[in-house]
Amino acid sequence: MPTQCDEIALVLPQAVDAAEPVALPMRRHIESCLRCQAELARYRRMLRGLQMLRTQYFEPTPGLLAQTLASITAASERRAVTSTLTKRRIAYAGAVAGAVAAAGTTTAAVLLARARRRTLPV
């Protein structure tokens, strides 16, 4: 095989679907070289066949659909439980924070009132 045919053989796998541009001298060589044309035809046939594989289907094993739907249901339920728990935790934390804030405010007010009483002249 001449050197140029070797070089072209290297680029054909990516040039076959026109994804990568082929240099003009190489294109001209392919047009005039039966060996390279045959090689290009092999790749094109292969690519066409691969695209046709989309028409083939494997028959799923029995129970796959039911198992898939069941696993989604289980995951949804887990998520719902987690979400409820999270909401409750947030509400509980909010209530505790509110109570602490209220207690703090009350304590501060009492201490302030006592301090005022002490500083007032008799």
Place this chain on the structure above:
Amino acid sequence: MATEHGTGEVPDLATLVTAAQEGDRHAFDEIVRRTYVDTYTLAVRLTASEEDARDVVQEAYLRAWKGLRKFRGDAQFSTWMYRITANSAATLTSKRRRQRTVQIDDVADPIETEVALHPELATENVELMNELSAALDELPPRLRTVVILKDVYGLSHEAIAEELGISVTAAKVRLHRGRKRMRDLLYEEAGSHADAV
């Protein structure tokens, strides 16, 4: 969805996806029913194992259900599902790579539904597809995955790279090597037989 179920109309996939995005679980179940054979087929091709393909299908639909709101509809739902399936298969394959070898002989033969529906698809094409399936099984998983996603399912290099966690350049290199290996498997063997005769 309730009105469509009530009137007996068959909603298209896009309508079902929209309904499912709004939280309609029945719509999502219907999506699974309509697409799971396709998803399973891709999973079998990627993993070369029916057992692994089952796990990939379940994982893929779980991910799809959780991430459905992120689907923007700028691509087809089937393409989005292929990407999730490829990602799930890559995750599972990397987990199991060290556990055991792949048993490609366990995989049942595919059904040529289009050939059954369209007799004009000649026997020659069926033979070619069988040869290609056998050659694909011979490829190393890294190359096989890229060839399947690009040449069979038409995903872009960018999408493949993203789902497999590799660069676009790496995806292109793998495709190049995969196609070259496929060509050698298909034609070198035939050539050597011819030479022998």
